[in-house]
Amino acid sequence: VPRPLLAQTKSAADGIAEYRKMLEDGNPAELFEAKGEGLWKQTRRGPKNASLEQCDLGKGPGKVKGAFVELPRYFADTGRVQDLESRLLTCMANLQGFDAGEIAKTPFGRGEQKSTWKRWWPGSPPSRAAMRFNLPQGMPRRSKMYELGKRVFFYRGGPYDFSCASCHGEDGKRIRLQDLPNLTKNPGDGIGFAAWPAYRVSNGELWSMQLRLNDCYRQQRFPFPGYASDVTIALGVYMGVNAKGAESIAPAIKR
Amino acid sequence: VGVAALRRLCIACPAELRRAAAAMLKASFRDQGIAKVDRLQQDASNGECSAAEGKPLAEARAKAIEAANLATVKMPADGKYIGDWQAGERWRRTAEA
Numbered sequence: 001v002p003r004p005l006l007a008q009t010k011s012a013a014d015g016i017a018e019y020r021k022m023l024e025d026g027n028p029a030e031l032f033e034a035k036g037e038g039l040w041k042q043t044r045r046g047p048k049n050a051s052l053e054q055c056d057l058g059k060g061p062g063k064v065k066g067a068f069v070e071l072p073r074y075f076a077d078t079g080r081v082q083d084l085e086s087r088l089l090t091c092m093a094n095l096q097g098f099d100a101g102e103i104a105k106t107p108f109g110r111g112e113q114k115s116t117w118k119r120w121w122p123g124s125p126p127s128r129a130a131m132r133f134n135l136p137q138g139m140p141r142r143s144k145m146y147e148l149g150k151r152v153f154f155y156r157g158g159p160y161d162f163s164c165a166s167c168h169g170e171d172g173k174r175i176r177l178q179d180l181p182n183l184t185k186n187p188g189d190g191i192g193f194a195a196w197p198a199y200r201v202s203n204g205e206l207w208s209m210q211l212r213l214n215d216c217y218r219q220q221r222f223p224f225p226g227y228a229s230d231v232t233i234a235l236g237v238y239m240g241v242n243a244k245g246a247e248s249i250a251p252a253i254k255r
Numbered sequence: 256v257g258v259a260a261l262r263r264l265c266i267a268c269p270a271e272l273r274r275a276a277a278a279m280l281k282a283s284f285r286d287q288g289i290a291k292v293d294r295l296q297q298d299a300s301n302g303e304c305s306a307a308e309g310k311p312l313a314e315a316r317a318k319a320i321e322a323a324n325l326a327t328v329k330m331p332a333d334g335k336y337i338g339d340w341q342a343g344e345r346w347r348r349t350a351e352a
Contacts, residue, residue, distance in 0.1 A: 144272070144275070147272050148272065148275055148276050148279055150308065151272060151273075151276040151305075151308075152276065152279070152280070154305050154306075154307075154308045154309060155276075155280070155297075155305050156297065156301040156304055156305045157294055157295050157296070157297055157301060158290075158294045158295075159294065161300075161301055161304075163305060165308075165309055169309050184309060218290075221290060221294065222284065222290065222294060222295070223284040223285060223286055223287055223290045223291060223292045223294055223295065224284060224285050224286070224287035224290065225283055225284055226283050226284070226285060229282070229283035229284075230279045230282060230283050231279055231280060231283035231284070232283070234279065
């Protein structure tokens with residue numbers, strides 16, 4: 001009996017899911033993880049010739065397990081709400097003597113900036129046990145950051161009147177073949193905020209959340225959001241709090 | 256009671272959030288190529304639509320905003336809707352550089 005041509009009913013999203021499944025055992029992001037672990041532990045780095053191992057990502061110096069899924073959070077020593085990358089800059093400045101301001105101004109992927117956003121290993125769950133987002137909330141400063149993130153998310157501007165919500169405010173939207181998560185709520189395990197950092201097949205690079213947001217703003221035709229600037233962190237709080245309970249699949253693999 | 260004291264008392268009040276969001280946007284963005292920070296300045300329509308935060312505006316208001324903005328659209332006077340793409344490409348490459 002001839003079989004019907006089932007392939008025609010397969011959507012582009014199915015195809016990408018299948019492709020991701022095939023790559024799961026060999027996600028090139030693992031190479032970046034190994035590199036990040038090396039950078040984290042390397043004992044003689046920066047003007048102070050020190051490692052990052054005593055960096056406090058919110059659970060105490062050197063305690064990295066599970067820290068990633070609670071970021072961004074408020075840090076008393078800096079008096080700021082910080083995401084992973086902003087916090088790494090703080091640690092690189094305090095522990096290793098780097099100039100955080102200079103690194104933040106360096107274009108993506110160059111010099112010490114390159115190692116900053118690849119130094120994401122601390123968030124990587126060593127055991128691969130499920131890690132679910134659970135940002136600490138309730139303190140006034142943090143809930144204010146959430147409210148500010150929400151305002152930024154819905155802020156329409158630029159020559160085409162875009163806001164983040166133009167693409168990510170409703171279910172079932174796409175850009176070409178890519179499904180766009182609705183980020184005004186929890187979009188589910190491993191989707192949206194829970195899918196980054198991720199390895200981008202299209203350019204062979206690991207993309208951090210900062211780079212993801214930066215490119216979203218470029219597509220919105222907005223001016224340039226500063227690396228680890230408060231707008232990017234507020235958006236992280238908004239997405240992270242909305243994603244409460246979602247499983248992080250970082251490092252994910254993306255188109 | 257001073258303004259600073261009120262702010263401390265009420266860090267999530269709408270007025271304070273408006274002020275803090277404006278300050279945050281101003282501090283976070285910089286010019287990049289043709290995309291200058293003045294692109295963050297909202298006209299009244301964008302301001303109203305942003306403030307709605309995804310909720311629908313009252314129908315009469317939505318229609319009024321739509322009509323006001325459609326009135327600003329200038330159609331090509333000569334009726335030609337497709338221009339010289341090669342000139343467009345040259346412009347794009349210059350703008351990008």
